[in-house]
Amino acid sequence: MNSSNSFNICPRCGNSNALNAKYCSRCGGQLKVPEEPVVCHKCHTHNTPMANFCRNCGTALKVGSETKICPRCGKEVRGEEAICQCGYSFVTYQQTMPSATPVDVSELKDNKAQDVVQDTSKADKKKSAKNHNRKGGRGWAIAGLILVLLFAYYIVAPFVLPVGDGVTLRPEFLVSLDNGLVKGSEAAYGYDIVSDLVTLVQDVIAGKSIGDVIGSVSVGYIMVMVLVVIYCVTAAVHLLVCFIRCFTGKRSKRMNIYFLIMAIISILVVGLMILFKFVAMPDGVMSTIASWFALGDGISVGYALCAIPVYFWFFFFYSLGAKAKKVKEPVIAE
Numbered sequence: 001m002n003s004s005n006s007f008n009i010c011p012r013c014g015n016s017n018a019l020n021a022k023y024c025s026r027c028g029g030q031l032k033v034p035e036e037p038v039v040c041h042k043c044h045t046h047n048t049p050m051a052n053f054c055r056n057c058g059t060a061l062k063v064g065s066e067t068k069i070c071p072r073c074g075k076e077v078r079g080e081e082a083i084c085q086c087g088y089s090f091v092t093y094q095q096t097m098p099s100a101t102p103v104d105v106s107e108l109k110d111n112k113a114q115d116v117v118q119d120t121s122k123a124d125k126k127k128s129a130k131n132h133n134r135k136g137g138r139g140w141a142i143a144g145l146i147l148v149l150l151f152a153y154y155i156v157a158p159f160v161l162p163v164g165d166g167v168t169l170r171p172e173f174l175v176s177l178d179n180g181l182v183k184g185s186e187a188a189y190g191y192d193i194v195s196d197l198v199t200l201v202q203d204v205i206a207g208k209s210i211g212d213v214i215g216s217v218s219v220g221y222i223m224v225m226v227l228v229v230i231y232c233v234t235a236a237v238h239l240l241v242c243f244i245r246c247f248t249g250k251r252s253k254r255m256n257i258y259f260l261i262m263a264i265i266s267i268l269v270v271g272l273m274i275l276f277k278f279v280a281m282p283d284g285v286m287s288t289i290a291s292w293f294a295l296g297d298g299i300s301v302g303y304a305l306c307a308i309p310v311y312f313w314f315f316f317f318y319s320l321g322a323k324a325k326k327v328k329e330p331v332i333a334e
Helices: 105-129 137-156 172-178 190-206 210-215 219-248 257-278 285-292 303-322
Strands: 067-069 076-078
Touching: 137 190, 137 219, 137 303, 172 303, 190 210, 190 219, 219 257, 219 285, 219 303, 257 303
Parallel strands: none
Antiparallel strands: 067 076
């Protein structure tokens, strides 16, 4: 009963519907479904109207492709009959059958290949937007390594290294010009200031109270110590990063915000120290602030201290130029 040649014809529009359809698929009109049982021609068993095989003996029933439904009376009519007993002529309607459309196999392959390319482009769309040009990364890293070492030498290296009889690391004329990071009886650089900090820590470990140890130095000198320690840690990490990038050739994808923050902080601290060194503040709030930046008796700010904010500012702008540029790869239009 389900074969393609069995139809339930709509009495309203003449459309061919499935044999068990209750409503027309074209106009929605109600269809008549046959209720009479199908009798097996071999064993004469009554089967349901939709049965294709006898439920008793399994014989194929002579229905399905050999029958059709009269849209007027709803009775089954043999396939070769042109007129129903009620007088309805089946010649007046035309069965609508689905037709197969020839398919070009090569066109299917092209379309499939195009779909694969489009799917790949969708998957890579975000990825391609994040691609960066790493070309020249090794050159930037080598240049950065050399510059970091030069800054480290100028800021940290002492005038005389206390090894044996003493090793002179700086030209004497340069020391007389910049006066070190700070100057007391002699110019002191990063090595000397860190040594003073180590001495303070050793005093605390030896049993001295933290208040007495901190009270032995000025607030301004503590600021210088903190600034030098931050620089030394930053420079050590910076050297390691540059050294690694000399081998990998990788470049940073973004500017270095840390350098910008430290550049602003360090230039404010150093700038105020130099300002209060040359400008006397009247009594009041400004005088109190100026006392915070004082380095203590017999100690003054050296011009080499300016190298610390210069280091942070220089490598912030360096990170802008050295970062990898984004490269937009062509993406196939969707």
